[in-house]
Amino acid sequence: MRALIGFALLSFSLAVPAAGQDVSLRGLGRFDGWRENALIGYGLVTGLAGSGDTRRSAVTRQALRNVLSRLGTTVSDDQISSRNVAVVMVIATLPASANVGDRIDATISSIGDARSLAGGTLLMTPMLGPDQRPYALAQGALVAGGYSFESELNQQQRNYPTTALLQGGATVETAVDAHILKPDGQLSFLLSDPGFETAQRIADAINNRFGIGSATAKSADEVKVRYAGDPAQLTTFLAQIEAISVRPDSAPRVVVNERTGTIVAGGDVQISSVAISQGDIKITIKAENIASQPGYFSGFASDVRSLVVTNTKLDVEEGVGDTVVRFPNTTVADLVQGLSRAHVNTRRMISILQAIKTAGALHADIIVQ
Template identity: 65%
Template structure:
């Protein structure tokens, strides 16, 4: 277990479980094979909270507060309207973009029943335009409807490959071997530089991120190159979405 401490050096949670590295590395002598970054990993939902949390569901004003993890006025308004339609008029009020408060009048069968009714309310949240990229694993996740403005992209790269191979030299002569002759191990190093062909991609109006990724893939651009292109397109103001780098 790994202790997760706050700035005050107090242990708030304990983390344990299987980690997802998304890469590997194998090495023998001068030969090495590596994919992504094997020295970093993630652990989803692996923390157990140890510090007590004082929580009061029903406030002193007789209301229950719901906090949105992703603030959005549209989603908050839909939550209030749906609760008012299902449980009664004007019991849900939008406080701000990330909080909705619901009034409990105490006249119902009980607070537990009231909360169960609230938990059963289904609301479709607003979907923000986002592109999530993970350079470690080379993963790109984006909504297919994320739009791009007109843009021209030129992409090219230079790749350097260094390989080493060891060979052994065993001198000998016709009459046999001599005691003062030793074997010699020689390392042969080969350096190769490849310059990728520069490709141009033109984004027309109403082009989506999915179209751009497909075009770059056809141009033989690797995943990390696509991530760099998306970040450059965002910086140019042609990508109308939030880029989240993990």
């Protein structure tokens, strides 16, 4: 049986890892200045069927009074007792380039003691940027991904009904545009996965396309690009750069998730010659309590009690499916396939990979999630 396993492992160790592929620059990074912007707002949700904030929420009563006063209605604090209103926070993401009238999604979450936002409607809420300027207005009916019902101490809840989505319910009121071209006439291309070799390959590819001196690899995560053309043709120039394809240098990494038993590794992650011994030792401890009853005594004696005796039995059982295998210089992909043929489960594979890394035979970083 072990001979068959060794033959299977040897056959898998002869596998050839797949070669890297060229990737366009739009998939490797972004230009400095091209980024999304966070928006936040504070508003009210109405139309809730008794699942809104209670009277204990003074913030809700104050916000409702402010809204009614702007609409020409004056009410006192004692006159507000409805549970159909909830105070919420509204967040959204403004694209790097947006025009007036564009619609974006917004997420609404309760900050009071409301039980559910299902069926509610968000009143007009200004969406502010980091500079405290309003960039969008959010308003409309909410879509909650859950529900919560309660009656006579019985409650049924699904997901989180205190968070809802306002799809396309925020309208952009201030146009924004990314500023990519620096005053000195240079662009900065930022790599998503920094690497010196990848940055140099990007610079070489741009120089081959637009001429020597057009690009310089400044660091592992930034490539400087010089642009001396017409600013009106900048969009065309950027599109041509994003269409350039290079072969990125993949960092040797092994990502493991112990909770789900998942292993993800590049096909070319190398492992030096190593021997693996995988076996089980099963230890079982059994405790048995026995009560020793005293014999019969005539009359009653307060100092006579039962005696409880505990007997402990320890069993040690060695696994019958122990496996000892040897791997020549190979890759993580071949190792995992070989261990699968040896019926080693995923969680044990993770322990084996960590032990190989500790032994210095795994030439990659192990990232545990």
